[in-house]
Amino acid sequence: MGWKNYQIATAQESTPVPGDKGKIFYDATLHYVSIPEGATIVMSGGPSGEGETSVDDVVTLTLTDQNDKTNTATYTHDYSNGCSGVVTPMQPQDLTSQFSALSGKTVKATIEFYDKCGGYQSGSNFYICIYT
Secondary structure, three states: EEEEEEEEEEEEEEEEOOOOOOEEEEEEEEEEEEOOOOOOOEEOOOOOHOEEEEEEEEEEEEEEEEEOOOEEEEEEOOOOOOOOOOOEEEEOOEEEOOOOOHHEEEEEEEEEEEEEEOOEEEEEEEEHHHHH
C-alpha cells in the first residue's frame, strides 16, 4: 500500500507570448500507467498527492485504455477566472470518480496546457499520483 507517482508535466516559466491565444503551448504523454482496481487517483503539483497546480490558462488531462482506445476519460480545469488576468492555483484534486471506467487498466496519460486568454503562458509541475 502506498503512492505510485508519475510526473506528467514539468513546470513552464511564465513567458509573455503575444499572438498565441487559443493554442496549446505544452503537451506530454506517458505510456503504461497502471491503475489498479480500487486505487485512488490524485492530480497534484508534487509527488505523493501534495502540492498545488496552476496553468495560465487551462489544463486538460486525458487517460486512454492502452488496450481499448475507445475507453477514454478527460478532466479539464480553467485556472484563468474568466480571463481576469489572475491565475488561481488549485489544491490537489481527487480524480478517482472522473477516471473510474479505467480502474484495473493500463493507460496512456496525456496532458495539455492551453493558452485560452493570451498574454502569458506558464504551468506548474503535474503529477498523477495513484494510491493503493
